[in-house]
Amino acid sequence: MTHAPDPRDELITHVPAMRAFAISLARDTTLADDLVQDALVRAWAGIDGFRPGTNMRAWLFTILRNGFYSLRRKRRREVGDPDGIHAAGLAEAPGHDGRLAYADFERAFHALSDEHREVLVLIGAEGFSCEEAAQMMGVAVGTVKSRASRARARLAELMGLGKGESALIDSEPGTRAAIAAAAARAG
Amino acid sequence: MHSYAGMDRERKSPVDDRRTGRSDPHPRPRDEIDENLKRVYSRLVEEEVPDRFRKLLEELRRKESGR
The missing domain is CATH 1.10.10.10 (Winged helix-like DNA-binding domain superfamily/Winged helix DNA-binding domain)
Known part of the structure; x- marks a missing residue:
């Protein structure tokens, strides 16, 4: 186990895609970067939840979008626009x-x-x-x-x-x- | 532009699979919408990693090795 590569070394390669996804969700680069930062910290701490060999980007995107929707719930305001x-x-x-x-x-x-x-x-x-x-x-x-x-x-x-x-x-x-x-x- | 291990494997540029020379004179809106999405999205993705995130990851690594 000690010789296994640390999957966290790979995190940085996903940052550009995480930012693009976050900007698409948040529609605001400041909020998007906060979401990415939060997701990276969570991913770092919770790396045991990542199964090596599976899609790391999907795992990171899941953390990121959960953070976004959690924030949306906390703010108790509807950021979305179901009624157009x-x-x-x-x-x-x-x-x-x-x-x-x-x-x-x-x-x-x-x-x-x-x-x-x-x-x-x-x-x-x-x-x-x-x-x-x-x-x-x-x-x-x-x-x-x-x-x-x-x-x-x-x-x-x-x-x-x-x-x-x-x-x-x-x-x-x-x-x-x-x-x-x-x-x-x-x- | 930096290239990281794994990036090339995972990310063909979304724009590269643009269908050229298709014979269908009436491409489906679904394909066109997805093509637009890829174009717009790829412009967001190709940016460099901001220092903020490099430093964050370095800091996380440093804290851990300091334990």
């Missing part, structure tokens, strides 16, 4: 080229409920399986699937996309401006 109050007036039609800018997408994403942002990051962005996400979120696999489906639908709705319009954002910020500038020069 924050989202009112957010939906704007995409630009004339039919493509969304990063800012449009981020704004719509931030208007989702905490649970919807969480499931989309875990499944859509991080690429965890529904089974892994179910374990991390402490819900049934079917719940993860239906929640992810509703979250995507809500996001599309918030982006104000009509049927047949591309939901894909510009590959690089500034592309649209560059295209507009080029068009102006050509015209």
Whole structure:
């Protein structure tokens, strides 16, 4: 046992992903960094709860999201937006080229409920399986699937996309401006 | 940019699996939404580890070896 590598040496490699997940949940970098710090301290102290050979990132994300929801309960305020109050007036039609800018997408994403942002990051962005996400979120696999489906639908709705319009954002910020500038020069 | 052991194994850049040259003229919104998520999220992930967290982990290690 004494010669086994310390899994805690690996913690730092997960910090960038933990921060991205925390920012997605908290929508605030200061709070996000506090969540990451708290999760790292807990992970360090509770490393015996990590089973070597299993997915450390999933384990860390579980600690982090539990910290987030615990804080939310403590604050006794609903950070989420199940009724779409924050989202009112957010939906704007995409630009004339039919493509969304990063800012449009981020704004719509931030208007989702905490649970919807969480499931989309875990499944859509991080690429965890529904089974892994179910374990991390402490819900049934079917719940993860239906929640992810509703979250995507809500996001599309918030982006104000009509049927047949591309939901894909510009590959690089500034592309649209560059295209507009080029068009102006050509015209 | 620092590269840590295990990072390359676990993290292919989410952007790399972008499907180019697909023949479907009407890509499913689900795929497009996930693609957006990966793009936006990868911009958050690629940041350096702030000193705050390096120092925190060093401090935790130091305290423990001091016991």
